[in-house]
Amino acid sequence: MTRDLPTSLLMFIASRAASERIFRAVQEAGFTDLTLAQGRLMMGMEPDGSRLSTLADRGQIAKQTATALVDKLERAGYVERVPDPSDGRARLVRFTSRALAVLPIARAEEARIEAEWRAHLGAERMDQLRDALTALREVTDPHRPPHQA
Amino acid sequence: MTRDLPTSLLMFIASRAASERIFRAVQEAGFTDLTLAQGRLMMGMEPDGSRLSTLADRGQIAKQTATALVDKLERAGYVERVPDPSDGRARLVRFTSRALAVLPIARAEEARIEAEWRAHLGAERMDQLRDALTALREVTDPHRPPHQA
DNA sequence: CAATCTAGTTCGATCATAGAACTACCGCAA
DNA sequence: TTGCGGTAGTTCTATGATCGAACTAGATTG
Numbered sequence: 001m002t003r004d005l006p007t008s009l010l011m012f013i014a015s016r017a018a019s020e021r022i023f024r025a026v027q028e029a030g031f032t033d034l035t036l037a038q039g040r041l042m043m044g045m046e047p048d049g050s051r052l053s054t055l056a057d058r059g060q061i062a063k064q065t066a067t068a069l070v071d072k073l074e075r076a077g078y079v080e081r082v083p084d085p086s087d088g089r090a091r092l093v094r095f096t097s098r099a100l101a102v103l104p105i106a107r108a109e110e111a112r113i114e115a116e117w118r119a120h121l122g123a124e125r126m127d128q129l130r131d132a133l134t135a136l137r138e139v140t141d142p143h144r145p146p147h148q149a
Numbered sequence: 150m151t152r153d154l155p156t157s158l159l160m161f162i163a164s165r166a167a168s169e170r171i172f173r174a175v176q177e178a179g180f181t182d183l184t185l186a187q188g189r190l191m192m193g194m195e196p197d198g199s200r201l202s203t204l205a206d207r208g209q210i211a212k213q214t215a216t217a218l219v220d221k222l223e224r225a226g227y228v229e230r231v232p233d234p235s236d237g238r239a240r241l242v243r244f245t246s247r248a249l250a251v252l253p254i255a256r257a258e259e260a261r262i263e264a265e266w267r268a269h270l271g272a273e274r275m276d277q278l279r280d281a282l283t284a285l286r287e288v289t290d291p292h293r294p295p296h297q298a
Numbered sequence: 299c300a301a302t303c304t305a306g307t308t309c310g311a312t313c314a315t316a317g318a319a320c321t322a323c324c325g326c327a328a
Numbered sequence: 329t330t331g332c333g334g335t336a337g338t339t340c341t342a343t344g345a346t347c348g349a350a351c352t353a354g355a356t357t358g
Binding site: 131 | 160166167168202262266269277278280281282285287
């Protein structure tokens with residue numbers, strides 16, 4: 001009876017469920033001022049700080065959007081902007097200690113989800129799933145990872 | 150070198166790419182007033198019309214959100230609200246002929262994507278992918294499809 | 299040094315989203 | 329049949345995300 005859903009929709013369902021769970025975990029840990037979009041941006045940051053354009057590019061959002069998100073994150077004390085020593089125009093967005101307290105929570109929930117999925121599917125199917133999804137990046141990810149020969 | 154991304158993020162990447170493509174195809178066919186959220190709502194409609202609450206529930210959005218989306222779709226001439234004969238409180242949201250012109254375009258692009266992915270992965274891996282994703286619905290989809298014995 | 303490009307910001311507009319409170323209607327139960 | 333609790337949908341209002349356009353400051357190149 002369950003009609004055949006498009007593959008992309010199946011992905012959407014699962015990935016949204018994961019997002020929601022991580023978001024909830026963070027909320028329940030007391031970080032109630034973080035939004036989903038802000039969290040997503042933070043997950044794309046490098047440990048030593050990232051440029052705004054890099055974040056925008058990586059998240060496939062406009063620079064203005066990234067600016068707005070970083071503004072709010074900064075006001076809430078999760079990130080700070082420091083000058084980029086290698087380029088006077090640029091600034092690096094860096095985690096504050098507050099952010100460093102959130103990240104493990106998000107990562108832990110992420111790991112829990114991954115484990116549950118693996119338990120539900122079995123190791124083999126989970127590996128196949130990851131394999132297929134990874135291969136699909138070659139045709140779906142604008143930040144195509146370097147073709148590993 | 151490509152660090153190991155969470156499975157849910159891999160799904161997000163691919164599903165967003167698909168959304169974008171379908172959205173663009175619809176835009177390029179001249180339907181420039183449709184937004185992504187509106188399109189998603191339409192894709193969740195039944196051919197004979199759906200109740201607003203059903204759409205909200207299915208799309209995991211609040212009733213108010215669904216109302217707002219339907220308002221815009223109605224103003225743009227894609228759907229109409231008709232009384233639900235079986236319940237005086239309810240109304241059915243139904244496609245207009247304008248919507249019936251868009252749907253095939255979206256579905257065609259969807260099919261094209263599906264075909265490309267299958268070509269890229271090979272039939273076997275694509276089947277495994279769909280199999281795993283479908284199984285995951287049991288733990289990620291609030292509208293859990295009936296467990297088929 | 300001048301022309302040009304790039305990083306980031308600001309302004310302004312639109313869309314998506316949901317909490318709260320409301321109206322109209324349904325269904326059931328005394 | 330009357331009345332009360334629940335449901336469908338809407339309106340009001342507020343917030344967040346998003347981006348086009350236009351701008352500033354610093355970098356780059358010929």
